[in-house]
Amino acid sequence: MSISLSLRKRIASFDPVRDGKTVRQFCREVGCSRQTYYNIKKRVKERGEAGIIPDSTAPHTPHTKFDDDDHRLIPETRERLKKFGADYGPWSIYYALMDENNRLDGPSRSTIARVLSVHGVTEENARKRPRSSLKRFARGAANELWQIDAMIYRLFDLHHTQITIYQVIDDATRLDVGTQAFATHENGTDARTVLDQAMKNYGVPQEILSDNGELTPFVWTP
Numbered sequence: 001m002s003i004s005l006s007l008r009k010r011i012a013s014f015d016p017v018r019d020g021k022t023v024r025q026f027c028r029e030v031g032c033s034r035q036t037y038y039n040i041k042k043r044v045k046e047r048g049e050a051g052i053i054p055d056s057t058a059p060h061t062p063h064t065k066f067d068d069d070d071h072r073l074i075p076e077t078r079e080r081l082k083k084f085g086a087d088y089g090p091w092s093i094y095y096a097l098m099d100e101n102n103r104l105d106g107p108s109r110s111t112i113a114r115v116l117s118v119h120g121v122t123e124e125n126a127r128k129r130p131r132s133s134l135k136r137f138a139r140g141a142a143n144e145l146w147q148i149d150a151m152i153y154r155l156f157d158l159h160h161t162q163i164t165i166y167q168v169i170d171d172a173t174r175l176d177v178g179t180q181a182f183a184t185h186e187n188g189t190d191a192r193t194v195l196d197q198a199m200k201n202y203g204v205p206q207e208i209l210s211d212n213g214e215l216t217p218f219v220w221t222p
Contacts, residue, residue: 003036008052011040070107073097074115087152090116095154138171145171146205148195150186166194170205177202 043051081088090112097106116122139145148168155161168178178198182190
């Protein structure tokens with residue numbers, strides 16, 4: 001329990017003989033334990049009035065410190081992911097550094113974003129545009145067009161297992177007609193499995209649109 005400064009001062013100045021009370025009576029009156037009372041009295045005896053002030057709870061040394069190598073690896077990892085054709089945002093860099101260096105105490109996502117900004121390699125985020133500037137063209141009825149997309153996600157288990165999540169959205173209604181996760185990399189077979197199940201539940205759409213990623217090379221026939 002946190003002890004207020006005013007209570008600490010009262011404990012420091014209390015004298016059982018002068019005030020005509022026992023320590024037990026005093027502690028009951030002010031609402032503190034005798035252990036707390038004696039701890040503060042001991043601090044005051046050892047340090048004088050400075051003992052009234054509680055010690056800082058901040059760690060004596062920072063939990064983690066990052067050297068020049070860490071700051072160098074961040075933009076290098078970003079560039080490597082970009083050349084590979086993978087996502088190269090802060091979260092992707094975070095997991096790449098974790099996998100490659102086998103460490104859990106690497107730079108946080110916010111630190112990575114800050115370092116990228118310092119190096120001037122951040123890209124404008126289209127989501128920061130005002131919503132009024134966005135114009136969305138949607139189909140007029142359900143099942144005219146479905147959009148399928150896949151995203152990579154890492155589980156918070158010991159090995160940070162990577163999974164692929166497929167999501168199918170109806171363009172007109174924005175209804176999620178099918179979402180499934182697989183423990184394999186993005187591929188057309190799993191995408192077809194998701195679509196087949198969605199069609200069983202909601203019927204066959206007139207068109208299907210993908211993001212031209214790895215799931216594109218599959219043949220769909222109604």
